[in-house]
Amino acid sequence: MQRVIRIFQNFAKKGDLVLLFLCLLATGFGCVVIASATHYLGSSRFLTVQIVATVLGVLFYILLTSVDVDLLAERREILFVLDAALLLLLIPFGVDGGTGNRSWLDLPGFPVNIQPAEICKIIFTILLAKVMQVHQSHISSPRAVLPMAFHLIFLVGLNMALSGDAGVTLIFVFIFMVMAYAGGVKLWWFLGVFALIALVAPYFWENYMPEYQKNRILVIFDPTIDPDGLSERWHMKHSLLSLTGGGLTGQGLFSGNRTQVGALNAQHTDFIFSAIGEELGLLGCAFTLLLLAAVVVRVIQVAVKAPDYLSRLVCTGIAAALMFQICINVGMCLGVVPVIGLTLPFISYGGSSIVSTYLAMGVVSSIHAHPNPGSHSRYIQPPR
Numbered sequence: 001m002q003r004v005i006r007i008f009q010n011f012a013k014k015g016d017l018v019l020l021f022l023c024l025l026a027t028g029f030g031c032v033v034i035a036s037a038t039h040y041l042g043s044s045r046f047l048t049v050q051i052v053a054t055v056l057g058v059l060f061y062i063l064l065t066s067v068d069v070d071l072l073a074e075r076r077e078i079l080f081v082l083d084a085a086l087l088l089l090l091i092p093f094g095v096d097g098g099t100g101n102r103s104w105l106d107l108p109g110f111p112v113n114i115q116p117a118e119i120c121k122i123i124f125t126i127l128l129a130k131v132m133q134v135h136q137s138h139i140s141s142p143r144a145v146l147p148m149a150f151h152l153i154f155l156v157g158l159n160m161a162l163s164g165d166a167g168v169t170l171i172f173v174f175i176f177m178v179m180a181y182a183g184g185v186k187l188w189w190f191l192g193v194f195a196l197i198a199l200v201a202p203y204f205w206e207n208y209m210p211e212y213q214k215n216r217i218l219v220i221f222d223p224t225i226d227p228d229g230l231s232e233r234w235h236m237k238h239s240l241l242s243l244t245g246g247g248l249t250g251q252g253l254f255s256g257n258r259t260q261v262g263a264l265n266a267q268h269t270d271f272i273f274s275a276i277g278e279e280l281g282l283l284g285c286a287f288t289l290l291l292l293a294a295v296v297v298r299v300i301q302v303a304v305k306a307p308d309y310l311s312r313l314v315c316t317g318i319a320a321a322l323m324f325q326i327c328i329n330v331g332m333c334l335g336v337v338p339v340i341g342l343t344l345p346f347i348s349y350g351g352s353s354i355v356s357t358y359l360a361m362g363v364v365s366s367i368h369a370h371p372n373p374g375s376h377s378r379y380i381q382p383p384r
Contacts, residue, residue: 007062015062015369019299027347030348034348036253039260040259049351050351056358057355058358064362070311070370073314080127084158089116090103090105093107094162101163102163103116103159104352115168118357121175121321125363129183129317131147131148132313139183139185140184145180145189171321171324174321179313182316183313219233219236220338234265235271239333242275246282248281249280249283250277269350270341270343292347296322299322299361305368306371318361322360
């Protein structure tokens with residue numbers, strides 16, 4: 001009991017209370033919107049799960065604040081095995097969870113399904129930062145870049161093979177790219193990879209990509225594909241109808257003429273931003289983006305103030321994941337990016353998503369609470 005009290009006292013003194021406040025503000029707003037988006041179902045289950053997940057997430061946030069991230073990163077072999085083990089659990093326990101991808105764990109006796117890739121994102125970020133730290137003095141050499149690429153390819157390949165979830169896979173790739181650039185990897189590596197992708201993409205498109213996935217991309221540019229909005233354009237059509245139906249100030253919470261009859265699929269998860277547009281209007285959408293931007297800016301502030309290379313990279317990776325997910329989710333609702341099933345952080349319904357997001361924020365709080373400028377003096381950052 002005394003240890004628990006010390007953890008809370010330590011958090012009150014050193015934890016990032018500003019970040020926690022911003023997270024709770026965004027989550028509280030999300031709970032209100034979820035309550036409205038699911039009101040037509042006549043059940044409070046979604047709101048209850050979200051609140052319980054938030055409480056659990058805050059507890060993890062406080063607990064992680066007391067853990068030095070550098071100590072976790074030192075055990076990178078364990079982190080690698082843990083990443084693989086979480087994804088391998090999809091073989092016996094994987095279910096699609098209504099998403100079309102077998103990316104959820106239905107564990108016996110566990111009250112909710114878990115998406116292991118959400119936790120793997122955090123572990124991957126810490127693991128990649130440690131690999132980069134070890135090779136910091138020669139970060140652009142092949143003996144540094146190849147181990148980094150190995151971890152990405154292994155995780156992406158395993159996730160795609162077991163779950164088929166392209167949305168989460170793209171998050172891993174974006175985290176890798178942002179961290180590699182921020183960590184000092186030379187630009188010619190990126191140009192080489194982009195050139196390779198440009199060469200391979202046409203062959204992959206023609207021989208391996210299913211027709212429905214092609215149409216999900218082409219529908220953004222080609223108005224002749226499903227002009228009536230009955231197939232590939234269905235999500236885009238209904239999302240835009242809801243998003244633009246609220247005007248400047250919206251139709252009011254619990255009053256949206258489409259939201260309150262469930263006209264929009266996944267309006268409490270993937271397309272909650274469209275429900276916000278209908279019921280709270282342009283101002284509600286702007287407020288949502290402002291809340292999320294404040295969280296991202298705070299994470300970046302912690303990264304800038306972090307005294308060591310590893311801590312800066314971890315915060316950068318977490319900020320990159322948040323920014324990518326926000327941009328893709330809002331882009332889906334606007335119809336400018338393909339529908340790939342990514343939720344809006346802190347706002348969308350999802351117990352697993354909320355807990356894992358607070359875990360990531362807890363890592364940032366830990367970096368804020370443990371400034372160790374001398375712990376990595378043996379590493380030398382190369383000039384860019």
